[in-house]
Amino acid sequence: MWIKALGATEVAVAGEIDAATAPQLRAELVDGRVSTVECSGVTYFSGAGLRALLDAAGRQPDGRLRLSSPSIAVCRLIELCEQTAAFLIER
Numbered sequence: 001m002w003i004k005a006l007g008a009t010e011v012a013v014a015g016e017i018d019a020a021t022a023p024q025l026r027a028e029l030v031d032g033r034v035s036t037v038e039c040s041g042v043t044y045f046s047g048a049g050l051r052a053l054l055d056a057a058g059r060q061p062d063g064r065l066r067l068s069s070p071s072i073a074v075c076r077l078i079e080l081c082e083q084t085a086a087f088l089i090e091r
Contacts, residue, residue: 003028006038010068014041017049026052032059040069045077057086064088 001015001024011034017025028034029052037053057065066088067074078084 001025006036009034010036010038012038012041014039014043016044017042017052018044018046019048022046022048022052025049026055029053029056029059032056035060036066036068038068039074040071042071042074045071045073047077047081049074050077050081050083054083054086066090 001013001017001021003025004012006012011028013025015021029037034056037056042049053065053067057063064085064087068090070078070089070091075089078087078089
């Protein structure tokens with residue numbers, strides 16, 4: 001997995017997000033300054049990745065994290081876990 005800052009409040013994430021890499025994602029999102037995650041390049045997305053994004057959503061003023069161009073892997077797990085309300089999804 002790699003993470004790249006796209007601005008003061010946006011990061012891009014790509015690759016596999018699983019139990020081994022989710023802590024890195026969580027560390028990037030922990031302070032609440034990131035409000036948008038571009039995740040079109042995510043090829044694998046586990047529950048650990050979803051937990052990191054849900055934690056980040058909870059730190060947003062409106063309780064929702066913006067996901068820009070989420071990959072099929074990301075969308076599938078969010079929908080299966082019925083967590084769409086925590087995200088503003090921009091396709």
